Amino acid sequence: xxxxSNYIKLALPKxxxxxxxxxxxxxxxLGFEGYSEQTRQYRLKSAKPPYxxxxxxxxxxxxxxxxxxxxxxxxxxxDWIEELLVRYKASAVVKLSTLNYGEGYIYAAISYESEIKxxxxxxxxxxxxxxxxxxxxxxxAFALNIxxxxxxxxxxxxxxxxYPPENAEIAVLWARNEEELERKGLLPLMKLLPAxxxxxxxxxxxxxxxxxxxxxxxxxxxxxxxxxxxxEEVSSKEGFVGSLPRPELKKVKLALPDGHQQPPTAKFLERxxxxxxxxxxxxxxxxxxxxxxxxxxxxxxxxxxxxxVANGNFDLAITGKDWLLDHVYRFPSSPVVELLDLGxxxxxxxxxxxxxxxxxxxxxxxxxxxxxxxxxxxxxxxYVNIGDKYLCDHHISPYKLIPTWGASxxxxxxxxxxxxxxxxxxxxxxxxxxxxxxxxxxxxxxxIGNKESINSPxxxxxxxxxxxxxxxxxx
Amino acid sequence: MESxxxxxxxxxxxxxxxxxxxxxxxxxxxxxxxxxxxVRTPSLEYLRLFTATGTLTPSRLSKAYSFLDWDGWSGERVxxxxxxxxxxxxxxLENLSFPARFFYVTDIFAFEQTGKENRERWQxxxxxxxxxxxxxDVELLLLAHELLHSLGISGVQLRLSHAGLAKxxxxxxxxxxxxxxxMLGRILDGDWQAWKEAKSNNLELDKFLVSLxxxxGKLSDFLKKVKLPAEGTSxxxxxxxSNFIDILRLLDDxxxxxxxxxxxxxxxxxxTGICLQLFSRGxxxxxxxxxxxxxxxxxSKSMPACGFAIYVDPVIxxxxxxxxERSESGVLLRGDEKKSRVVEACFSLAQSLRSAGxxxxxxxxxESVADYRWVVSVSGEESFVIIDQKSGEKWExxxxxxxVGILGVD
Numbered sequence: 001x002x003x004x005s006n007y008i009k010l011a012l013p014k015x016x017x018x019x020x021x022x023x024x025x026x027x028x029x030l031g032f033e034g035y036s037e038q039t040r041q042y043r044l045k046s047a048k049p050p051y052x053x054x055x056x057x058x059x060x061x062x063x064x065x066x067x068x069x070x071x072x073x074x075x076x077x078x079d080w081i082e083e084l085l086v087r088y089k090a091s092a093v094v095k096l097s098t099l100n101y102g103e104g105y106i107y108a109a110i111s112y113e114s115e116i117k118x119x120x121x122x123x124x125x126x127x128x129x130x131x132x133x134x135x136x137x138x139x140x141a142f143a144l145n146i147x148x149x150x151x152x153x154x155x156x157x158x159x160x161x162x163y164p165p166e167n168a169e170i171a172v173l174w175a176r177n178e179e180e181l182e183r184k185g186l187l188p189l190m191k192l193l194p195a196x197x198x199x200x201x202x203x204x205x206x207x208x209x210x211x212x213x214x215x216x217x218x219x220x221x222x223x224x225x226x227x228x229x230x231x232e233e234v235s236s237k238e239g240f241v242g243s244l245p246r247p248e249l250k251k252v253k254l255a256l257p258d259g260h261q262q263p264p265t266a267k268f269l270e271r272x273x274x275x276x277x278x279x280x281x282x283x284x285x286x287x288x289x290x291x292x293x294x295x296x297x298x299x300x301x302x303x304x305x306x307x308x309v310a311n312g313n314f315d316l317a318i319t320g321k322d323w324l325l326d327h328v329y330r331f332p333s334s335p336v337v338e339l340l341d342l343g344x345x346x347x348x349x350x351x352x353x354x355x356x357x358x359x360x361x362x363x364x365x366x367x368x369x370x371x372x373x374x375x376x377x378x379x380x381x382x383y384v385n386i387g388d389k390y391l392c393d394h395h396i397s398p399y400k401l402i403p404t405w406g407a408s409x410x411x412x413x414x415x416x417x418x419x420x421x422x423x424x425x426x427x428x429x430x431x432x433x434x435x436x437x438x439x440x441x442x443x444x445x446x447x448i449g450n451k452e453s454i455n456s457p458x459x460x461x462x463x464x465x466x467x468x469x470x471x472x473x474x475x
Numbered sequence: 476m477e478s479x480x481x482x483x484x485x486x487x488x489x490x491x492x493x494x495x496x497x498x499x500x501x502x503x504x505x506x507x508x509x510x511x512x513x514v515r516t517p518s519l520e521y522l523r524l525f526t527a528t529g530t531l532t533p534s535r536l537s538k539a540y541s542f543l544d545w546d547g548w549s550g551e552r553v554x555x556x557x558x559x560x561x562x563x564x565x566x567x568l569e570n571l572s573f574p575a576r577f578f579y580v581t582d583i584f585a586f587e588q589t590g591k592e593n594r595e596r597w598q599x600x601x602x603x604x605x606x607x608x609x610x611x612d613v614e615l616l617l618l619a620h621e622l623l624h625s626l627g628i629s630g631v632q633l634r635l636s637h638a639g640l641a642k643x644x645x646x647x648x649x650x651x652x653x654x655x656x657x658m659l660g661r662i663l664d665g666d667w668q669a670w671k672e673a674k675s676n677n678l679e680l681d682k683f684l685v686s687l688x689x690x691x692g693k694l695s696d697f698l699k700k701v702k703l704p705a706e707g708t709s710x711x712x713x714x715x716x717s718n719f720i721d722i723l724r725l726l727d728d729x730x731x732x733x734x735x736x737x738x739x740x741x742x743x744x745x746x747t748g749i750c751l752q753l754f755s756r757g758x759x760x761x762x763x764x765x766x767x768x769x770x771x772x773x774x775s776k777s778m779p780a781c782g783f784a785i786y787v788d789p790v791i792x793x794x795x796x797x798x799x800e801r802s803e804s805g806v807l808l809r810g811d812e813k814k815s816r817v818v819e820a821c822f823s824l825a826q827s828l829r830s831a832g833x834x835x836x837x838x839x840x841x842e843s844v845a846d847y848r849w850v851v852s853v854s855g856e857e858s859f860v861i862i863d864q865k866s867g868e869k870w871e872x873x874x875x876x877x878x879v880g881i882l883g884v885d
Contacts, residue, residue: 086537089588120652130550140552144536147529147656152550233653310548331548
């Protein structure tokens with residue numbers, strides 16, 4: 001058991017911070033083979049020392065994983081740590097020190113098109129501000145800090161910078177510097193915090209484990225500066241004129257998906273005769289033009305669509321039924337409706353467990369909990385609301401839902417007991433030694449719409465036209 | 476067994492509830508006599524109700540239990556009531572237009588990090604909407620006094636400050652609007668250092684500030700020690716100071732005890748005039764003040780208003796449980812459940828005792844804890860044993876009228 005308690009687990013980031021983190025670890029003699037941008041592995045073993053292991057996560061998963069005690073130590077951007085701490089102040093995660101890398105800041109920014117040029121200008125106006133962000137809790141903290149009188153926050157999975165000015169007034173987002181924001185047509189109002197790489201530890205591990213062997217190696221790299229939310233006002237620049245041409249406002253607004261759903265959607269739209277430029281092929285234009293002069297098209301993440309359609313930023317969108325369902329479970333009164341099942345992009349939403357788990361149905365899982373063989377069911381899922389409802393419907397108690405940002409399969413078996421995720425062929429499940437114990441539903445691409453838009457005399461004719469056009473393409 | 480209760484939440488057991496109801500009843504009686512009427516607002520409100528006036532500090536708002544409910548697709552967050560006064564002001568604006576005196580008993584939610592202190596706190600509050608200074612201020616101070624006296628809370632200390640005076644002082648420092656807001660935020664969050672850092676470029680004013688902030692005592696002393704600079708101060712500062720003095724003078728005339736403590740305006744975010752804090756045995760048991768701008772910030776025409784609240788949780792701890800009705804005259808009635816005649820006799824005896832106003836608990840299983848004055852055991856249709864637990868006396872009687880006679884029921 002002594003060995004077990006000395007075993008140290010690290011959560012390491014993918015993406016932006018990966019190259020510097022890999023260099024840092026190599027430099028202090030804690031290198032992990034396979035920790036590179038090309039890796040398809042999640043679990044990493046260290047050659048020396050042997051008591052160390054690591055797993056690769058999306059940055060935003062790391063503070064959560066460390067605070068629930070799945071990992072002793074983690075490295076990720078300060079932005080994601082503060083996103084957790086600003087709402088869950090009592091999280092069991094301790095910031096040990098920032099590291100000397102990790103560029104950029106979290107900014108609150110407004111479109112250059114706006115008449116508002118600084119914070120005082122913003123506060124001097126009455127408005128029900130729409131704030132869009134990948135960091136909804138930092139966004140709320142920002143609004144409260146500047147004593148914004150009325151605001152609404154729209155969490156998004158994709159790039160928040162694409163939303164202002166037409167779909168939100170303010171974006172809270174990461175950018176390398178103010179110049180990068182300018183290139184996106186955004187004017188910074190406030191710098192919330194630096195997105196520095198930071199070493200964090202689980203409070204429980206700090207109290208009960210000897211982490212010195214690892215922390216000592218880091219010591220020379222730690223700058224022992226503690227950064228936190230600082231809400232620094234950005235001085236306004238005079239005379240800057242927006243450089244990005246913004247698409248003119250069209251009568252009917254349609255959102256199309258990027259990512260996996262983009263190629264089949266492009267193919268489908270081509271078949272029904274909607275001619276879009278730059279929606280398929282090498283270069284994806286986030287504002288593809290279309291040969292209907294009343295139709296405005298924008299490309300966003302399918303996860304974000306139901307909420308965006310509900311709020312009237314778009315009248316129509318092509319997304320997956322999975323995301324529509326996840327939205328409707330969370331917000332039953334949402335004015336989003338499914339208009340057409342487009343049939344393509346079929347996936348199954350499944351519940352799966354590790355092959356090693358002695359369970360082949362949800363009833364077996366429930367029994368394991370009831371008999372105390374599992375203290376709590378840890379469930380990893382991208383679909384938080386579908387997952388929640390499913391677990392309640394199956395009288396599972398107690399459970400902990402761990403939100404993931406894709407690749408839930410990597411959480412099993414050590415960091416979660418069950419996953420609820422989509423599956424196309426079952427290949428990934430097999431590769432990760434998982435077995436499916438239930439199919440929750442099937443999901444295909446669908447056209448969704450805003451109830452109000454559909455019934456608006458102003459848009460009805462055009463929306464009917466689109467629906468008819470798409471119906472013509474159904475096989 | 477591991478507790479299933481939510482962190483930071485509290486159960487109120489019968490003894491707690493006994494005290495709670497005593498406080499509530501005393502409070503209701505007092506307020507009703509002063510012409511106040513009871514209202515109740517919902518537990519859930521929109522977050523924007525509390526951000527709209529810009530009066531709550533960011534640190535206070537960050538402790539609000541805010542979330543998206545099932546209607547939250549529009550991004551509209553709701554909160555569990557984080558403050559007592561703002562919902563009452565909303566209720567007033569939506570329903571009434573003439574001066575109104577309200578009271579309420581309500582719970583306030585604030586996220587306290589450790590989970591060791593209560594996150595749900597009860598308070599008994601009073602709001603006088605349309606009540607102008609200084610008369611309404613004095614009315615509230617006297618009402619608070621009377622209430623705590625009726626509750627039997629001893630050693631009550633009333634500390635008085637003036638938010639209008641403090642705000643006017645900060646204004647004199649010549650800060651930018653955002654720095655001024657930040658400074659006020661720190662002061663309201665109870666950051667003492669903020670007062671120390673406060674410096675203007677007027678030496679006389681700085682001297683006044685130091686003497687004012689550090690002063691503790693009565694009006695007579697205050698007038699001697701705290702002197703407004705002869706020139707260079709704003710009319711706002713002067714009028715707030717004279718309002719404060721007016722109120723204190725009235726309190727002196729009415730022989731109401733108080734202590735001036737200007738720096739103690741922690742948590743009084745929307746206040747514009749007098750601020751009161753009530754202490755007993757070193758613990759804060761209530762607070763309130765004047766908030767003349769709140770209603771106009773909420774979109775109504777400007778209207779004077781003031782209020783205060785007594786914090787139920789610390790007051791409960793200060794009360795000793797009085798002898799209650801159970802131990803004074805209550806009856807525990809015991810009988811053998813297997814004998815149908817006995818059961819019948821028990822129910823009918825209980826019925827007649829209850830209609831005579833007694834508390835009667837039936838105990839067929841013999842498991843009840845006997846904290847009643849009387850224990851009556853029924854062993855047969857015509858066999859009753861009565862014990863007076865207060866005196867230790869015991870009777871054995873054969874008829875119901877005899878039982879009733881011994882219990883002293885008319």
